Amino acid sequence: MSDEKQYDVVVLGAGIAGLTAAVRSQENGLSVALVEKTPAIGGSSAMSGGYMAFSGTEEQAAHGVVDSEDLFLADMQVVGQHMSDEKLLRAYLDSQTDTYRWLKAKGFGFRVLERSAGQTVARSHLSQIKDIVRSLADEFVAGGGDLLLDHRAVELVREAGSGGGGPRVTGVIVRGDDGVRTLSARAGVVLATGGFSRSEDLLRTFAPEQLAAIPYGGLGNTGDGLKMAWKLGAGLADMSYVSATYGSHPETTMEFHELLTAYYWGAIIVNTGGERFVDESQSYKLLGMAVLTQDQGLGFQVFDSKVRAKSEPGVPLADIDMLEDIGHVFSASTLPELAEKAGIDPVGLRATVDRYNAAIAAHGPDEQGRTGINSGVGDLLPIDAPPYYAYPAKALMTTTYCGVTVTPRSEVVDIDGDVIAGLYAIGEVTGGFHGAAYMTGTSLGKGAVFGSIVADVLAATVAVDANS
Structure with a gap:
């Protein structure tokens, strides 16, 4: 490589967002450089469960699921506590079908359809995400x-516009084993650099309490893209809502990812004293905030044989069989025995389950305000069918779900709301989309959807420049 090379587009980050933007830009006839900080593609996308949220799909129709863009929008607004930028949500909804069909046309199927966190109907489509990122690369x-x-x-390189125009991002300086060089971008630079789950400095600045969570996410997720855009005056959104996701075993490592959401099928969550402390039907991001306040940052998912029977082997978030096989699930024929095995106060657990069961039987108010199994939907189940089970879990800092402010066209805007010409951002480096919490599948989903959107925006930019 020479010290400087020209492209139409430079994309930073090779997760699902960056790969989608790069491939679709290429399909639009643009020359593209895709820059990845680590030695491997995939980032946090490849470490995720693989769910993408779409509505109006063939899979939903095959399962008799009635969904709509209006219901999808309403669910995202509720789970985000109405703190999301509705223009971004509507941009997602307007382009989701195109992205869904594009993925399917490439042979990427969805093998499972689930109703997951934040969804009143099933719209989490399980992909083979590792195969997708590998194939796209x-x-x-x-x-x-x-x-x-x-x-x-x-x-980021920023220069005065041609003909005396305002400043514009025209490229990026990168460093590798082969030295430092500049990659110039005629249409623009796309930040797809992920969140900052691996940055102690940024977490300490924006969410110091989250340093107690289990660190996770791509090793490259140290906030480089956010810092570069911030240096140019980019606005920031959703920084006060950073939270780890609840449901991972305390021994979770980079090499082995596990996440169980039995609380969305009827389990309750208790602390070491056997007491419930949260409405278990909420987003697992909000559950993550709650569990960090408990002793040892630990919350036990407690359930009986009815919930145990809902295990789905091989399906992320739902494979109790695998977790039991590796010894991460405690089981016993009585609640006191379960409590002793798991390290929960037996008296506290027994009293909590009795109150929970009594409230269900009386159709009375729940002490934590729980009205349904998941997002207020689904009848609550008494915990009364032995054997009983307990899965100890902590909050896992997978990604930060906040970042630079963008338009529905993925243009980065500054703190005054003005577009920073030539700079775009997609995926988890952006803020404003999720709000206070996120719906399962909208993280990977927005990476692919806005990767598609920005590719078309960049193609149009090149076409305009060519004709001017």
């Missing part, structure tokens, strides 16, 4: 794209 390279692994973006 292969397609990108085969199409002539430059994939630069082990290259870190260190500074």
Whole structure:
């Protein structure tokens, strides 16, 4: 490589957002460089459960699920506590079908349909996300794209516009084993650099209490893209809502990811004293906030044989069989015995379950305000059918779900709301989409959807420049 190379587009980050933007830009006839800080593609996307949220799909129709864009929008607004930018949500809804069909046309199927966190109907489509990112990367390279692994973006290049126009981002300086060089971008630079779950400095600045969560997410998620945009005056959104996700075993590591959401099928969550402390039907991001306030940051998912029977082997978030096989689930024929095995106060657990069961039987108010199994939907189930089970879990800092402010066209805007020309952002480096919490599947979903959107915006930009 020379010290400077020209492209139409430079994309930073090779997760689902960056890969989608790169491949679709390539399909639109643009020359693209895809820069990845780590030695491998995928980032947090490849470490995720693989769910994407779509409505109006073939899978929903096959399962008799009645959904609509209006219901999807309402659910996202509720789970985000009406703190989301509705323009971003509507942009997602307007483009979701195109992205869904694009993925399907490439042979990427969805093997399971689930109703997950924040959903009143099933719209979580389970993908083979590792296969998707690998296939998209292969397609990108085969199409002539430059994939630069082990290259870190260190500074955005901003120059005066042609003809005396305002300043514009025209490229990025990257550093690799082969030195420092500039990649110029005629249409724009796209930040797809993920969140900052691996940045102690940024977490300490915006959410110091989250340092107690189990660190997770892509190793490259240290907030580089956010910092570069922030340096140019980019606005920030949703920074006060950073929270880890509840449901991972205390021994979770980079090499083995597990997350159980038995509380969405009827389990309750108790602390070491056997006391419930939260409405279990809420988003697991809000549950993560709650569990960090408990002794040892620990919450036990407690359930009986009715919930145990709902295990789905091989399905992320739902595979109790696997968790039991590796010894992460306690079981016993009585609640006191279960409590002793798990390290929960037996008296406290017995009293909590008795109150919970009594409230269900009397159709009375629940002490934590729980009215349904998941997002207020689904009848509550008494915990009364032995054997009984307990799964100890903590909050896992998967990603931060906040970041730079953007328009529905993925243009980065500054603190005054003005577009920073030539700079775009997609995926988890952006804020404003999720609000206070997120719906399962909208994280990967927004990466793919806004990756598609920005590719079309960039193609239109090149076309305008060519004709001017």
